[in-house]
Amino acid sequence: MWFTIDFHSHVPVYEQIKNKIKEKIVKKEVNENEFIPSIRTLAKEIGVNLNTVARSYRELEQEGIIQSVRGSGYIVIGIDKDKIFDEKIEEFRKIVISAKNLKIEKRDLLKVIDEIYGGE
Amino acid sequence: MWFTIDFHSHVPVYEQIKNKIKEKIVKKEVNENEFIPSIRTLAKEIGVNLNTVARSYRELEQEGIIQSVRGSGYIVIGIDKDKIFDEKIEEFRKIVISAKNLKIEKRDLLKVIDEIYGGE
DNA sequence: TCTACTGTAATAGTATAATATTACAGTGAG
DNA sequence: CTCACTGTAATATTATACTATTACAGTAGA
Incomplete structure (x- = not known):
């Protein structure tokens, strides 16, 4: 399975698909000049x-x-990694602000990051 | 102005309103037994x-x-802060995972948190 | 050349979110 | 009581996302 969709999300399915494919390209799970799955x-x-x-x-x-x-299908051209980075960081910033508004402590957020990235 | 709505967001307006009001209650900008603005x-x-x-x-x-x-209107009863906390942390966790998938470094996320919470 | 795959296009139908509008009933201050 | 505010309800309309279905044209391998 290439990836899954969250049908309960507010994010439209066509947007989720776009995001997942962008991730695949950044992670080099598909490379330039390679075909992605047919529609x-x-x-x-x-x-x-x-x-x-x-x-x-x-x-x-x-x-x-x-x-x-x-x-034949669709082939990967390439991706602007800086743009992807900026978009995700901006998304991250919004939820951090929202968390602070809800009086969530900094250490609670750091704990989550450590869980996912490892504590080193 | 009580708050604003992002009309370009995928999150439905009625959901944004709900979330903003929950924030107001957690932040004690409206207290229990107080009226919120009329519809x-x-x-x-x-x-x-x-x-x-x-x-x-x-x-x-x-x-x-x-x-x-x-x-007369609507009065505030109260809010389950733990539930709000858990929901937001879960939302936060998802975006951290997504950021990691996009090869964003841990230090880039920490930088954002420091900007918003202060570096102390 | 067949055949089975590609992308592309068009149409119709459904569900949801949001709007606009009108209406009615309860509350409370003057 | 009156009036201006409340919540509540119902209807119609629009836009968007998504589905279902059919169709057509290009590509490539057997």
């Missing part, structure tokens, strides 16, 4: 309609990350 | 339809956080 294959695998995957791929192409090869 | 007043202030605010208040009442007093 129909991925749609069946994650249990969504092919139109939804098609939308994700179309938008990723508009962002210059993948490119369609008609009749 | 119409808040709707006008944040620029949404009164039905949307009505939905938020209805759901907050179902959660036992506020209570309607017909003809």
Whole structure:
């Protein structure tokens, strides 16, 4: 299974697909000039309609990350890692602010980070 | 202005309203047995339809956080701080995992936390 | 050349969120 | 009592996300 979708999330499915594929590229689980799964294959695998995957791929192409090869599939072009970094950091910043607003202590956040990254 | 809404967010407006009010209660900007703004007043202030605010208040009442007093408004009952804490920490955990997946370094996250909480 | 896969397009239908609008009933201050 | 505020309810409309389905054209391997 390439990845899964959270159908209870407020984030639209087509956005989740885009984000997961961006992650795959950053993590080099798919490399440049390689094909990603076909629209129909991925749609069946994650249990969504092919139109939804098609939308994700179309938008990723508009962002210059993948490119369609008609009749063959979509290949990976590349990704602006700095942009991905900035977007995620900004998302992170918002939730840290929100946590502070809720009177959550700094040490509680650090504990979570240590759990995930390791305490070293 | 009590608070603002991000109309570009994927999070529904009625959810954003619920979250903001929960924050206000935790931060004691509104206290127990106090009235929160009327449906119409808040709707006008944040620029949404009164039905949307009505939905938020209805759901907050179902959660036992506020209570309607017909003809008068809604008063604050109280809030389960532990539940709020757990929910936010879980949300935080997800984005930390996502950041790690994107090869963002631990120190980059710590930097953001220090910016917001102070470096002490 | 077949055939089975690709992407692409168009149409229709459903669910949800949000809006706009109107209406009605309860509350409380003057 | 009156009036201006409350909550509550119902209806219609729009936009978006998603599904279902059918269709057509390009690609590549047997």
